Amino acid sequence: QVQPVESGGGLAQAGGSLRLSCVVSGRTLGAYPMGWFRQAPGKEREFVAAMSWRGGPTFYADSVKGRFTISRDNARNTAYLQMDKLEPDDAADYYCAASSRTARGVKRDDYDYWGQGTRVTVSS
DSSP: OOEEEEOOOOOTTOOOOOOEEEESSSSSTTTTTTEEEEEEETTTOOEEEETTTTTTEEEEEETTTTTEEEEEEEEGTTEEEEEEEOGGGOOOOEEEOOOOOOOOOOOOGGSEEOOEEEEEEEEE
């Protein structure tokens, strides 16, 4: 069973940085995508960033492009989301997701396995 587990959330000031981690236990997922999504109170879960475990293109939501960076450490089965220049609108619960099939990875339906989320709070 594949299980993503997020960590690294917390409180940051606007303009500051946080780095989220996602350890994926279970079988390795090869070329399939993994991604980050977020959900603010009263809003739907939205796409943030995605990549393949084997490298290749990365994808970002327009709202985070240039500020967030997705990366991975295959040896540790760990993915990261480096968040810089945080804004109050970035405050949300952040979820890591892993897929067991070939997909671009920018939609919720592309993913089969979800973590429990880690909360990011941004003070203005």
